[in-house]
Amino acid sequence: MQLVIFFLLILTHTYADYPALKAVLSEKGLRDVSQMMAVWIQNKLKSTEIPDVRGGVDIGIGTVEYVISNMQVVQCSMSGPSMEFVKGIGVSVEVSQLSLAITGRWATQFGIIHDGGSVDLAVYNIKLKTLLGLGDEAGRLSITTISCSDEVGGVNIQFHGGASFFFQPFVSAFQGQISEMIHVRICPAIQQAISELEKNLQKIPVNIPVDQYIYLSILLTSSPAVTDQSFELDIKGEFYSNTSPSEPPFSASAFDVKYAENYMLSLAASEFLVNSAAYAYLSSEVLQINITDNMIPKSFPIHLNTSQFGAFIPQLLTLYPNMEMQVLLYASKTPLFSFSSGVIDVHVPVAAKFSVVKPDGMLVPLFRLDVFNSDCWII
Template sequence: MQLVIYFLMILTYTHADYPALKALLSEKGLRDVSQMLSVQIQSKLKSTEIPEFRGGVDIKIGTVHYVLSNMRVVQCSMTDPSLVFVEGTGVSVEVSQLTLSITGSWATQFGIIHDDGSFDVAVYNIHIYTLLQLGDDAGRLSISTVQCSADVGSVDIHFHGGASFFFQPFVRAFSGQISGMIREQICPAIQQAINGLETTLQEIPVNIPVDPYLYLSIPLTSSPAVTHHSFELDIKGEFYSRSSPSEPPFSASVFDMPYAENYMLSIAASEFLVNSAAYAFLSSGALQINIRDDMIPKSSPIHLNTSQFGAFVPQLRTMYPNMEMQVLLYASETPLFSFSSGVIEIHVPAAAKFSAVKPDGALLPLFRLDVDLNFNGSARIDKNLTGAFQMKNLTLTLGSSEIGDFKTDTLEQISVMAVKMFLLPKLNAALKTGFPLPTPQGFSLINSQLLINNGFVAIFTDVQDSLTGL
């Protein structure tokens, strides 16, 4: 179950009426997780330290006190655990035909008589059934044990060493007790493990720092939805500015993530998640840059100089001849993403404030150009998340001016050329290489598919244990 929860928490009250992030584990996912669990349970059992047992056995003529210590599992075999969704509750976990071989040391005391040696135990057909409740605790996923039962088929025990005939009755009596001892330990051990997992879940932060500007809020917006074939989490999925957190002037819309029965895990994000990140960046003041002439390649035919810009703005040559210029380029409103069938569209409202640089470094405001940019493109998964974009439209208008009106047609044409020749090639080169998707440590995503639909984007994927290949 820790693997199940871990997969779903890769991605967990809200201003938005609807969640912007959804995560779904399918029935196939649960089956595949059971295979991983079989390998990990056996590995875990072989490395688990078994605490020593102390007790006493009445052999009619008195009580033999015993200590079993230095115990370890030397062999373990089992069929894959059966994990089944229980609608409206959570997950049932059933382990059957678990067989353990254990070695250890024994020591006994009967009055003044002491004896010791080693022992081997084979425990056959251990059967465990647990029903787990999955819920929502103040926006965090919660897990608790509803039901637990355990049974032990048979026990074969052999004691080695020890010479006293007093202890032969003890061996026969103890063999009858050990199956009960093992059975009584199983459910408390499971309960302890579930309590530890619940503590871990409650310690998972619901606000995750992403970078110096943003954090992501991921509390659950409702209790997990458990059906007979899936387990779905609805997650807030909203970015906030770390310096000035506030709600955006738009809200999330409802969307239904398709059920992909042939994939283990499905993760979907609505436009709201991406757009809240853009709003948070804008609120943080991150969507702006000061452009100086020394940042422009020397080979560029245009430089930030009033004499050169005089070709487009004639009054610059007469009012402020041969002065360096500086441009503050910034998003004037929130850039907005929209998803439609197979297409991602981006609308970027921006502005560029041009200033002349005086000899003492002070800035002299000149004019502001308003830019309206539209891009569209696509994305896909090929090991990495890749994509390609093209410019759909660019318009440039004079927003304000301290030097009088002028036409912007030529500047618009130059801006279009600059975006097509410089900005888009660099962007698409980076997108062609792509970006790796975040995965849990020790696991990898395989057979992944990306779906861009109206209002949301979804990733359907299988998860593979990097060590076992399962």
């Protein structure tokens, strides 16, 4: 029972918060991602290490030892890939008509006789299909390889230099050996690349600095939602003060985003995103300004000094004759924003603290004035 309660507490702590930011990738966006995936797959296959091929050929009077080495993918062409959302799982990636051009060196030894030259290989009609799982790991997007399969259509080999004609009768044997060698390395190369991508995803910071005062948390609040047509991320989207990070006295509410299929990516934010930024700035003591008399134009009829304010508060002239004053104007509570059909409602509670500036620069607090609880409308 205690174990059950423990896991319930973990789930509550991890997933209780509603997201303030949502991102939805559509099928159109996935098609654009597939173009980047094509470049990524080609680069990974080009960097795949191909081991040497060694063996011997019996010529009746002995065995000729051979090695095909230094094989490197120099060109990679493909159509696609085709990518589709798999509901509740992730993305399937299918590649057809993938072709590789490989160069290398061949060498033979028969007793004290050595020979060698270059070799060109064309590996064609490679088919690749993999299923990628999308999830979350400690609030970060994660990606794993669920399944992978591949098929090599054929191999063409051309030997150059030396007694290359000697190898032509054995080309079919080389083709089968190299075809199998390529086949068994394609999926491991893709799986390793996905594993490296996953490691990089886990290194991405989840707290993004905005300025010297606040930062934005982009932790995931739940696992990605994958449908047949889209991929949705629920992101915490909460701002925090750098100096005194704390939760605001209000919480996020549930909201939905309606994405447009003709857009690659749809983003939506709730009021909580903006209001948490206001609270973070308030906690950082940024939403305030000191107003001094030299900031007021000389032509203005009212100035910050006890001579003028003494007309309203006679004690000022008695206690602090002919002294300058200073006003600290600040948000007394968190400014709150609300959105509705093209209108932004801003509620800003503001207060002012008045002080006298003594000749030595010391401030003497006088009184506080709640200037206004302002409601502003921005259309």
